[in-house]
Amino acid sequence: VHDMHLATFEALSAFEQMDSDEDVVRFTRMLEGEFRAHSETLQLLRSGIAELRSCPGALEVLQLQAFLDRFLVTKIGNRVLVDNFVDWVGRAGSGDASASSTGVVTSCxxxxxxxxxxxxxxxxxxxxxxxxxxxxxxxxxxxEVLLVPAHLQFIF
Structure with a gap:
């Protein structure tokens, strides 16, 4: 998980300044790819916690709680930013007049x-x-509420 996040940070940091619509599209595609690569992060964390619990003398999961809380809040925030940016670029690129809407926040x-x-x-x-x-x-x-449906599991 660490290496995956570090690689994403390095890829985003290395992206050159965006000076054209094509640069924005390339950046958007890179963002989508990087975040698709992170789709298994929660499952990896779950597996790691289960493995940790099975090891005698290992750290207690509760000792990791503050880290996990910060990690998940950061993950949610990043995901909302990326999803809204990708949604906006997609709608703006297609000439959709609703490009100023709420993006991935939906009524459910x-x-x-x-x-x-x-x-x-x-x-x-x-x-x-x-x-x-x-x-x-x-x-x-x-x-009926406004939310990002995929993030409900973090809130629950």
């Missing part, structure tokens, strides 16, 4: 997203802790 019904995310989080909790908290979702309200 909350209860179906929460149910799906609860299943994922409970699966992770069982894997890491051997048990899962009870999750109760009142779907009768079916609230």
């Amino acid at each position: 019904r909350l209860s179906p997203l929460l149910s799906e995310t609860a299943e994922d989080v409970c699966g992770l909790a069982r894997e890491v802790y051997g048990r899962c908290p009870e999750v109760s979702i009142d779907s009768s309200l079916d609230t």
Whole structure:
């Protein structure tokens, strides 16, 4: 995970100044590729934590909590910036008049997203802790909210 993030940092840092639309498109493609390469980061972290828990005398997962919290908040922030930039460039390049919209932040019904995310989080909790908290979702309200659906698992 570290090497992957370092390589991305170096690639982004080495990108020359953007002076044309073509430069922006090349930068956007590079961003998309770099962030696709990071799609397995959370699974790698989950596997690492599970492996750590299985080693006697290893650091407690709770000792890593502050690092993991900062890492995930940074990951969410970076993802929102990249997704919105890529979305904006795509719409601006196509002549879409809505290029000033909210990008990847969308209006969603909350209860179906929460149910799906609860299943994922409970699966992770069982894997890491051997048990899962009870999750109760009142779907009768079916609230609609603005959010980045892919980030709900971090918030949950």
